[in-house]
Every structure is written in C-alpha cells, then in structure tokens.
Amino acid sequence: xxxxxxxxxxxxxxxxxxxxxxxxxxxxxxxxxxxxxxxxxxxxxxxxxxxxxxxxxxxxxxxxxxxxxxxxxxxxxxxxxxxxxxxxxxxxxxxxxxxxxxxxxxxxxxxxxxxxxxxxxxxxxxxxxxxxxxxxxxxxxxxxxxxxxxxxxxxxxxxxxxxxxxxxxxxxxxxxxxxxxxxxxxxxxxxxxxxxxxxxxxxxxxxxxxxxxxxxxxxxxxxxxxxxxxxxxxxxxxxxxxxxxxxxxxxxxxxxxxxxxxxxxxxxxxxxxxxxxxxxxxxxxxxxxxxxxxxxxxxxxxxxxxxxxxxxxxxxxxxxxxxxxxxxxxxxxxxxxxxxxxxxxxxxxxxxxxxxxxxxxxxxxxxxxxxxxxxxxxxxxxxxxxxxxxxxxxxxxxxxxxxxxxxxxxx
Numbered sequence: 001x002x003x004x005x006x007x008x009x010x011x012x013x014x015x016x017x018x019x020x021x022x023x024x025x026x027x028x029x030x031x032x033x034x035x036x037x038x039x040x041x042x043x044x045x046x047x048x049x050x051x052x053x054x055x056x057x058x059x060x061x062x063x064x065x066x067x068x069x070x071x072x073x074x075x076x077x078x079x080x081x082x083x084x085x086x087x088x089x090x091x092x093x094x095x096x097x098x099x100x101x102x103x104x105x106x107x108x109x110x111x112x113x114x115x116x117x118x119x120x121x122x123x124x125x126x127x128x129x130x131x132x133x134x135x136x137x138x139x140x141x142x143x144x145x146x147x148x149x150x151x152x153x154x155x156x157x158x159x160x161x162x163x164x165x166x167x168x169x170x171x172x173x174x175x176x177x178x179x180x181x182x183x184x185x186x187x188x189x190x191x192x193x194x195x196x197x198x199x200x201x202x203x204x205x206x207x208x209x210x211x212x213x214x215x216x217x218x219x220x221x222x223x224x225x226x227x228x229x230x231x232x233x234x235x236x237x238x239x240x241x242x243x244x245x246x247x248x249x250x251x252x253x254x255x256x257x258x259x260x261x262x263x264x265x266x267x268x269x270x271x272x273x274x275x276x277x278x279x280x281x282x283x284x285x286x287x288x289x290x291x292x293x294x295x296x297x298x299x300x301x302x303x304x305x306x307x308x309x310x311x312x313x314x315x316x317x318x319x320x321x322x323x324x325x326x327x328x329x330x331x332x333x334x335x336x337x338x339x340x341x342x343x344x345x346x347x348x349x350x351x352x353x354x355x356x357x358x359x360x361x362x363x364x365x366x367x368x369x370x371x372x373x374x375x376x377x378x379x380x381x382x383x384x385x386x387x388x389x390x391x392x393x394x395x396x397x398x399x400x401x402x403x404x405x406x407x408x409x410x411x
Contacts, residue, residue: 020363037381037385043381071275075095082253094259097250099248099250102250104252109135112258113133113137113168115137117137118138118163119141120158120200124145125370129172130142130370138167158193159193173204173218174208178321180321180322182219191224194225202221211324212322215322232255240325242292302381303320307319310329315397326376328374334397337400360392
C-alpha cells in the first residue's frame with residue numbers, strides 16, 4: 001500500500017543549503033575534491049571551557065529530562081544576556097529554550113499562523129522562512145530588498161506590504177545571506193510604521209548578532225522601540241558565535257503568553273532540549289567572551305581576503321558584508337556567457353553548477369534566498385580553502401570571457 005502524504009509535505013522543498021551540502025558530500029564520496037562554501041557552520045572547535053562545562057554536567061548527573069521551556073539556569077543566563085547586552089528588562093519567564101533557533105521559529109509560526117495569515121519576509125531571506133510559514137498554511141509575502149538599499153527593508157516597502165491579514169514581520173540581522181544589518185535610525189523608522197499597525201508582530205532572528213565587522217553591533221527592535229516589545233519575539237542561540245552548531249541550543253525571548261504556548265508545543269514534540277547541551281550553553285553565555293571576539297577577528301580576516309580575491313573575478317560584483325559570515329556577490333555579469341563546454345549560463349543556478357563542474361567550488365544560488373542573480377559563499381572555512389577556492393572561481397570566470405573572445409574571433 002502506498003503511503004498517502006500530507007499535501008503540505010509534498011509541496012515542501014528541502015533546505016537549499018543542506019541540499020547543497022548533501023551534494024558536496026556525495027561528490028566527495030565519489031572521489032572528487034570539492035572546495036565547499038555552502039554551509040554556514042563555523043569550522044572552529046567549540047571552546048574548551050564550554051566542553052568542560054558539559055563534561056562536568058554529565059559527571060554531576062545532569063543527564064535527565066529538563067523542563068520543556070529549558071533549565072532555570074539557562075533561562076536565567078539568557079535573561080542576563082538580554083539585560084547585559086540590550087539594556088532591556090527580561091525575566092526567565094520570557095525565555096524558552098529549543099533544539100536550535102530553527103525549531104523556535106517553527107514553533108512560533110505553528111502557534112500563530114494558519115490559513116489566511118500573511119507573514120512579511122524581506123528578500124534576500126534565510127531559506128527556511130517561507131517554507132515554515134507555508135507548512136502552517138500561511139502565505140509568505142516576500143518583499144524584494146535590493147542592493148540599492150543595502151538589501152534592507154525600507155519603511156515605504158514595509159508600509160506597502162502590510163494588509164489586514166499580516167500577522168508577522170520577520171527581520172534577520174545580521175542577515176543570511178547578505179550580512180547587512182540595521183542601524184538604530186533604520187529600525188526606528190520601521191518601528192514608526194509598525195506603530196500604525198498594531199496587529200503586526202515582529203520576529204527578529206539575531207543568530208548572527210555577535211558577528212559584526214563594521215562599527216557597532218546591530219541593535220534589536222526591543223532596544224530601539226521598547227514599546228513594541230509586547231509584540232516582539234527575539235530569536236537567537238549559541239550555534240554561530242560559539243561554534244556550537246551540533247549542540248542544538250537556541251532561545252526565544254518574548255511576551256509570556258507566546259512563550260507559554262510555544263513551551264506547550266515543545267512539550268508535545270521534543271519534550272526538552274538536551275540537558276548536557278543546556279549546561280554547556282550556560283557556560284557559553286555566562287563565561288569569558290574572548291572566544292567570540294577571537295572568532296569575529298578571524299572571520300573579519302577571512303572576509304577581507306575573500307573580498308580581495310573575488311574582486312579579481314570578471315563578471316562578479318562583490319560587496320564586503322557588515323556581519324554574519326557570507327558573501328553574496330552579484331553574478332549578473334556572467335549571465336548570458338557561454339562555458340567552454342558550450343552551455344549558456346541563463347540563471348544563477350547555472351552559474352553555481354558551472355563553478356561546481358569547472359572549478360570544483362560549491363556555492364548556493366541566490367534564487368534559494370529569494371533574490372537573483374547572486375550566489376552565496378560562506379567564509380566560515382579555513383584560509384587554505386578560501387585561497388584555493390577563490391583562485392578557482394577567478395579562473396572559471398576568466399574562462400567565460402576568454403571563451404567569448406575565441407567565439408568572436410572565429411565568427
């Protein structure tokens with residue numbers, strides 16, 4: 001008997017970045033050496049003091065179920081971080097812990113989105129927002145935010161996108177894939193619009209909040225407009241800044257009624273996050289932050305080197321991101337070019353496939369993030385990979401222009 005799948009699952013697309021990583025793994029298993037810029041995962045080890053905290057937790061018997069909202073110790077640690085870094089009053093009752101930030105985004109939408117509901121998602125966006133909204137029966141309203149606005153949502157564009165059906169605005173800063181983030185005055189201008197529409201809630205995905213390279217860090221909406229805190233949900237976690245992707249700990253901070261219903265959903269799905277990972281996360285948030293400063297300095301050097309090298313590639317328009325650890329170069333200059341093998345590049349997906357075939361370099365196409373023609377490259381990888389991979393990309397781009405010259409000469 002054939003299993004009947006739910007229609008919403010049939011329509012669901014896999015995560016583009018995870019799918020790209022899977023393809024890299026398969027190619028490497030087949031014997032190819034791939035220079036991988038697909039996955040947004042720190043290549044550094046989890047800092048030693050965090051690992052020691054996990055070991056101590058295991059030795060002390062902290063190996064059992066915790067409360068579905070998370071351990072009191074970790075919820076308190078998150079509340080302290082919010083007070084310390086954002087100057088915003090926060091209590092443990094306003095915090096829920098999940099198995100990664102993605103789960104908490106999912107649970108928040110599961111609690112509030114249903115057929116007929118709209119969620120405004122500025123593009124470029126992290127690949128999962130629209131699909132998670134769609135899984136709940138809602139409609140993601142994507143608003144294109146081009147390079148002319150530094151890939152950021154403007155007040156006019158926000159105003160135009162809001163309808164009576166709008167329930168959420170999603171802001172991701174520093175942004176995946178562009179690295180852009182909002183200055184205080186830019187958030188204040190968006191807040192002015194939101195005050196005119198009290199039915200719209202604000203979700204701020206701040207998973208890259210500690211990774212910024214230009215000026216001061218991106219502020220949160222609850223700092224800039226504390227009067228909107230009663231309809232704001234801050235999402236973050238320890239994965240990126242502390243190299244803890246595999247520990248699977250995220251957190252959400254928001255009004256207690258929403259936190260309570262998200263906790264109820266968690267109690268019926270994962271029950272609770274790992275007790276050991278939660279102990280490690282306490283050490284990450286409360287401990288010495290030198291590891292974050294060192295990681296940021298390392299990523300800045302890698303960013304600068306990648307920008308320098310890819311700036312030599314004909315057909316690429318490269319911008320230095322202000323935060324996160326991705327480059328999002330425009331590849332419009334490559335569209336229409338013909339490869340040495342005779343294929344015409346018509347989309348950024350074609351460009352990504354060409355780089356994989358001709359340069360052994362894996363990237364993600366911009367279409368996956370809602371804005372083409374771009375490609376995303378992660379610089380959360382070793383400098384040797386960056387050096388070799390960028391050299392290969394430059395050579396592959398040069399080959400496209402040399403190929404055009406040869407074709408013109410024989411015409």
